[in-house]
Amino acid sequence: MFSITQLCHKITHTVTFFYRPLCSNSHHFTSGFRRIEKYLVNPNLNLNDDKDDSTASTSGRYIDNDENENENEGCEDDVYDRASFIHNAKIGANMALKVLQQDGPGFDAKTGLDELGLVVSGLLVREVLVGILKSVGHVNKDRCAKLGYKFFVWSGEKENYNHTVNTYHLIMQIFAESEEYKAMWRLVDEMTEKGYPVTSRTFNILICTCGEAGVAKKVVERFIKSKSFNFRPFSHCFNAILHSLLGIKQYKLIEWVYQQMLADGYQADALTYNIIMYTKYRLGKLGQFHRLLDEMGRSGFPPDFHTFNILLHILGKGDKPAAAVDLLSHMKEVGIEPNVLHFTTLIDGLSRAGNMDACKYFFDEMINCGCEPDVVAYTVMVTGYVTVGQLEKAEEIFTEMFDNGKIPNVYTYNAMIRGLCMAGKFDYACLMLKEMESRGCNPNFLVYSTLVNYLRNAGKLSEAHQVIKQMVEKGQYGHLLHKIRRYRRC
Numbered sequence: 001m002f003s004i005t006q007l008c009h010k011i012t013h014t015v016t017f018f019y020r021p022l023c024s025n026s027h028h029f030t031s032g033f034r035r036i037e038k039y040l041v042n043p044n045l046n047l048n049d050d051k052d053d054s055t056a057s058t059s060g061r062y063i064d065n066d067e068n069e070n071e072n073e074g075c076e077d078d079v080y081d082r083a084s085f086i087h088n089a090k091i092g093a094n095m096a097l098k099v100l101q102q103d104g105p106g107f108d109a110k111t112g113l114d115e116l117g118l119v120v121s122g123l124l125v126r127e128v129l130v131g132i133l134k135s136v137g138h139v140n141k142d143r144c145a146k147l148g149y150k151f152f153v154w155s156g157e158k159e160n161y162n163h164t165v166n167t168y169h170l171i172m173q174i175f176a177e178s179e180e181y182k183a184m185w186r187l188v189d190e191m192t193e194k195g196y197p198v199t200s201r202t203f204n205i206l207i208c209t210c211g212e213a214g215v216a217k218k219v220v221e222r223f224i225k226s227k228s229f230n231f232r233p234f235s236h237c238f239n240a241i242l243h244s245l246l247g248i249k250q251y252k253l254i255e256w257v258y259q260q261m262l263a264d265g266y267q268a269d270a271l272t273y274n275i276i277m278y279t280k281y282r283l284g285k286l287g288q289f290h291r292l293l294d295e296m297g298r299s300g301f302p303p304d305f306h307t308f309n310i311l312l313h314i315l316g317k318g319d320k321p322a323a324a325v326d327l328l329s330h331m332k333e334v335g336i337e338p339n340v341l342h343f344t345t346l347i348d349g350l351s352r353a354g355n356m357d358a359c360k361y362f363f364d365e366m367i368n369c370g371c372e373p374d375v376v377a378y379t380v381m382v383t384g385y386v387t388v389g390q391l392e393k394a395e396e397i398f399t400e401m402f403d404n405g406k407i408p409n410v411y412t413y414n415a416m417i418r419g420l421c422m423a424g425k426f427d428y429a430c431l432m433l434k435e436m437e438s439r440g441c442n443p444n445f446l447v448y449s450t451l452v453n454y455l456r457n458a459g460k461l462s463e464a465h466q467v468i469k470q471m472v473e474k475g476q477y478g479h480l481l482h483k484i485r486r487y488r489r490c
Helices: 002-012 036-041 079-101 109-116 122-135 141-156 165-177 181-193 200-210 213-225 237-247 251-263 270-282 286-298 305-317 321-333 340-352 356-368 375-387 391-403 410-422 426-438 445-457 461-473 478-486
Strands: 054-056 062-064
Touching (some): 079 109, 079 122, 079 141, 122 165, 141 165, 165 181, 200 213, 237 270, 251 270, 270 305, 305 321, 305 340, 340 356, 340 375, 356 375, 375 391, 375 410, 391 410, 410 426, 410 445, 426 445, 426 461, 445 461, 445 478, 461 478
Antiparallel strands (some): 054 062
């Protein structure tokens, strides 16, 4: 443990704290890649499975995974009956969604739903609410909130059906996406009044919508004092809160919660230490980082998977490849085999430091160790080469992805489009936009804004207008159009 601390201490005092999200441009759009926070925040890595865990949908919204809570009764003994039940519930949900879409003057959706004669089950309610959640947009958010709540009330009044905690979470998420925050808080009060457990998932939905630290602190205080806060699957309520705060980068608030935790007599575990250490690093408090690393070992928690990942992140950003080699060797000695995540974290840090030779060394070393690079690893390499102006090497890695059966994602394409624009190859950049669409990879706002801004800065206003027109015709990101027009530089 001492050697790890000494190693970290030697290299971190020179680390700069300029923060560049993976594969972002100067507009401060993040790539969506899993940064260090995401590795710590992922409950499946260190925590026990729990029915209240959630998974991220393709839209980036969290949807509770609870299809088996109420709707499976009577279907478990017969696979055919179960399949039929699920099929009928999905058909019923589609019918309900069509009726809800007709709601307005001269048509009452509740009456229309009654006339369908649906058998209300947990699965049917979930399918309808998920359908509404996925459709929430800038233009229709008020209507989605209204329809979601109308269906929530209607289904809750049916015999032989009761809402679950996960159903409440879904309607809360709809309110959050629709910016109906007061309504969302009323649901929390309703849950408490009815005796439903207010879980770490509930807290996560609320804290992620608070934004300002002042508001967030009030939310945290309420949950610390709440006797109804069920913090599964965490060891205690403070870990549940720290876990959520890390996801929204509320580092100052994390420090405050940690002090409250110690004052209440709670002991830190491995998850706590990893979150607090990373927080101290993000805040530039390296002295406290080292003390926590020492304390973690003395408390009986040796560096784990996540601890080493944090250390590799620091080594990478500090441009210390030799120290990284030593740390990777030490990991093997203590029985933790470096995997794709560790190598990718290190490579990303080194690319931020501009050391692409070291990036290539560790990329090859990853393969030599039997770790097959994933899409994220390839994208980090492509982005690194583009950033330092080595487009040809970026193109080589991009081609290698296809040769090895890895399909580039939207962030890989964005990096390539940016690189082509930086090299003045605008025709190829526009072709790249069409290529990604032909391969089923839909451009996001980051891609459009990158291409448009480079075209405009090069004086190619007609081409830029054509890209904007294409974006608008697809019915995407129209409400963000003002951002493209406002930003003049990439």
